[in-house]
Amino acid sequence: MPETSVFVRIPSLKTVADFRARLAALGLELPCDDTIAVGQDSPLTQPVTGVTINGKILGNRWAIQPMEGWDGTRGGEPTEDTLRRWRRFGDSGAKLIAGGEAMAVVPDGRANPNQLLISESTKTGLARLRETLVAAHRERHGRTDDLAIGFQLTHSGRFCRPNDKGRLEPRVAFRHPLLDARFNVTSDRQIITDAEVAHLVEAYVAAAKTAWQVGADFVDLKHCHGYLLHEFLGAHTRPGRYGGSFENRTRFLREIVDGIRASGNRIDLAVRLSAFDFVPFRPDPARSAPGRPGPGIPEDYSRCLPYRFGFGVNQSHPIEPDLTEVFLFMELCAKLGVKLLNLSAGSPYYNPHIQRPAAYPPSDGYQPPEDPLVGVARQIQMVRQVKARAPAGLLLVGSAYSYLQEYLPQVAQCVVRQGWVDVIGVGRMVLSYPTMLADAVQNRTLHARLICRTFSDCTTAPRHGLVSGCYPLDEHYRAKGEFQELKDAKSKAPPR
Numbered sequence: 120m121p122e123t124s125v126f127v128r129i130p131s132l133k134t135v136a137d138f139r140a141r142l143a144a145l146g147l148e149l150p151c152d153d154t155i156a157v158g159q160d161s162p163l164t165q166p167v168t169g170v171t172i173n174g175k176i177l178g179n180r181w182a183i184q185p186m187e188g189w190d191g192t193r194g195g196e197p198t199e200d201t202l203r204r205w206r207r208f209g210d211s212g213a214k215l216i217a218g219g220e221a222m223a224v225v226p227d228g229r230a231n232p233n234q235l236l237i238s239e240s241t242k243t244g245l246a247r248l249r250e251t252l253v254a255a256h257r258e259r260h261g262r263t264d265d266l267a268i269g270f271q272l273t274h275s276g277r278f279c280r281p282n283d284k285g286r287l288e289p290r291v292a293f294r295h296p297l298l299d300a301r302f303n304v305t306s307d308r309q310i311i312t313d314a315e316v317a318h319l320v321e322a323y324v325a326a327a328k329t330a331w332q333v334g335a336d337f338v339d340l341k342h343c344h345g346y347l348l349h350e351f352l353g354a355h356t357r358p359g360r361y362g363g364s365f366e367n368r369t370r371f372l373r374e375i376v377d378g379i380r381a382s383g384n385r386i387d388l389a390v391r392l393s394a395f396d397f398v399p400f401r402p403d404p405a406r407s408a409p410g411r412p413g414p415g416i417p418e419d420y421s422r423c424l425p426y427r428f429g430f431g432v433n434q435s436h437p438i439e440p441d442l443t444e445v446f447l448f449m450e451l452c453a454k455l456g457v458k459l460l461n462l463s464a465g466s467p468y469y470n471p472h473i474q475r476p477a478a479y480p481p482s483d484g485y486q487p488p489e490d491p492l493v494g495v496a497r498q499i500q501m502v503r504q505v506k507a508r509a510p511a512g513l514l515l516v517g518s519a520y521s522y523l524q525e526y527l528p529q530v531a532q533c534v535v536r537q538g539w540v541d542v543i544g545v546g547r548m549v550l551s552y553p554t555m556l557a558d559a560v561q562n563r564t565l566h567a568r569l570i571c572r573t574f575s576d577c578t579t580a581p582r583h584g585l586v587s588g589c590y591p592l593d594e595h596y597r598a599k600g601e602f603q604e605l606k607d608a609k610s611k612a613p614p615r
C-alpha cells in the first residue's frame with residue numbers, strides 16, 4: 120500500500136512529470152495534460168451543449184462554486200465585502216455562477232447572524248449583487264447572454280447560529296449518535312417536526328419566487344455539507360413521512376419542487392449534493408499537542424453499525440462511499456426537471472479533509488490524514504462514476520479542484536476532454552485568484568503568487584466569528600484589522 124498520510128507539497132512538484140510521479144506513488148488515477156491548452160483548443164472554452172439554463176447556452180466549462188463570506192448585515196443584506204466578492208466572481212470569466220453563496224430561506228435557518236437572507240426584505244440588495252456580478256463580467260469578458268447565475272437556497276439545520284456567532288441553535292432531522300454531542304443537540308425538541316417541514320417548503324417556494332423576481336437564472340436547492348436538506352437524505356432512523364425509505368427521505372425535495380412549479384415559477388433548478396459522506400473525524404489524541412491537533416482519525420463508530428446516519432456512505436464501513444442511492448437521487452432529479460447537479464462531499468464541520476482537501480487544516484480541524492491529492496481524486500472519480508450514468512439533459516459540476524494549485528488547469532481540461540464531468544467548479548482558488556482559468560486559457564500565464572495554497576484561513580476566520588476571505592493572499596483582507604485578530608485567535612483561542 121502506498122503511504123498516503125505523509126504528503127508532498129504541490130509547489131515542490133516542479134513539473135507535470137513530478138506531479139504524475141506523485142500521483143503514481145499514491146496509486147491515484149487522475150489525468151493531467153502536459154500543457155495548458157489555449158483559446159479554441161481548450162476543452163474549457165467550449166460552450167455547454169444539450170442543456171440550456173433559463174434559455175442560455177453556457178459559454179464555457181468552468182463555474183464558481185458557492186462561497187459565503189459571513190459578511191452580510193444583520194438583516195441579511197449584502198455589504199461592500201459581499202459585493203466585492205460577487206464582482207470578482209464576475210471577473211473570473213466563469214459562465215456558470217453555481218449558487219453565489221448560501222442564502223437562508225428563513226432567519227432562524229442562518230448559519231451565522233451575517234448570512235444572507237433571501238426574502239422580500241432583502242430583494243434590493245440581492246438584485247444589486249447580481250447586477251454587480253453581471254456588470255463586472257460584461258466589462259471584462261464582453262458577452263453576458265451566455266452567463267447563468269444561480270442563488271443557493273439553504274437552511275443550516277444542525278449548524279444554525281442565527282442570533283449569536285458563539286451560540287449554536289441547531290435544528291435537526293434526527294438524533295445523531297456521533298454529531299449531537301459536538302453540535303449541542305441535547306433534546307428531541309430540536310428535531311424539526313413534519314408540520315415545520317411544511318412551513319419550510321413554503322419558505323423555499325417563496326425564496327425561489329424572490330430569486331426569479333430579482334433576475335436569478337436558477338436556484339440551487341442545497342443538499343450538501345450536513346445542512347438541513349442533506350441531513351434529511353440520511354434520515355433513515357426518522358419515523359413518519361420524511362424518514363426511513365428513499366421515497367420518504369427525498370419527499371422534502373419533491374415537495375419544494377412541486378411547490379415552486381405549482382406557484383407558476385418557471386425558474387430553472389439545480390441541486391448541490393454531498394454525494395458521499397464519512398463519519399465525523401477528530402484529531403488523533405495520541406499524536407496531538409497543545410495548539411497542534413494531530414492527524415484526523417474517524418470517531419469510534421463501532422457502536423453505530425450499521426451506520427444509518429448518513430447519505431452515500433457504506434453502512435458497514437462508514438469511511439467509504441456507497442453511491443447506490445446517489446444514482447437513484449440523480450434519476451429523481453432528472454425526473455423533477457432539475458437541470459444541474461453539482462457534486463460535493465462530506466461536511467466542512469466534521470470531515471473537512473474529504474470536503475475541501477487542504478495542506479493546512481482549519482483551526483477546528485486536524486492535520487490531513489491522507490495526502491490531500493487523495494481527497495481531490497476521490498471526488499473527481501466519484502463524479503466520473505456519476506457522469507457515466509447521467510441522463511441526457513442533466514449537467515454535472517464537480518468540486519474540490521483548488522488543492523491542485525498550479526496543476527488545476529491541466530487536470531481540469533483533461534477531465535472535461537475525457538467526459539468525466541461537464542463543468543469544473545472552482546471554490547477557494549477564486550478567493551485568491553479569480554481569473555486563474557481565464558488567464559490559463561487566454562495565454563497560459565499564471566500568477567504564481569496568487570495561487571491558493573489551501574491555508575484554510577477562509578474557513579478558520581468564520582470559525583472565530585470573523586468575515587471570510589483570503590487573508591494570506593488577497594490585499595483587501597490583509598489590510599483589514601481582522602487579519603491581526605485572526606492571527607491572535609489562531610495562536611490562542613480554541614474556535615467556537
Ligand SMILES: Cc1cc2nc3c(=O)[nH]c(=O)nc-3n(C[C@H](O)[C@H](O)[C@H](O)COP(=O)(O)O)c2cc1C
Nearest residue numbers: 184185186187220221475519520521545546547577
Ligand atoms: C469560505 C468558504 C465558503 C463556502 N461557502 C459555501 C456555500 O455557501 N455553499 C456551498 O455549497 N459550499 C460552500 N463552500 C464549499 C465550496 O463551494 C467548495 O465545495 C469547496 O471549497 C471545495 O472546492 P475547492 O477545492 O475548489 O475550494 C465554501 C467554501 C469556503 C472555503
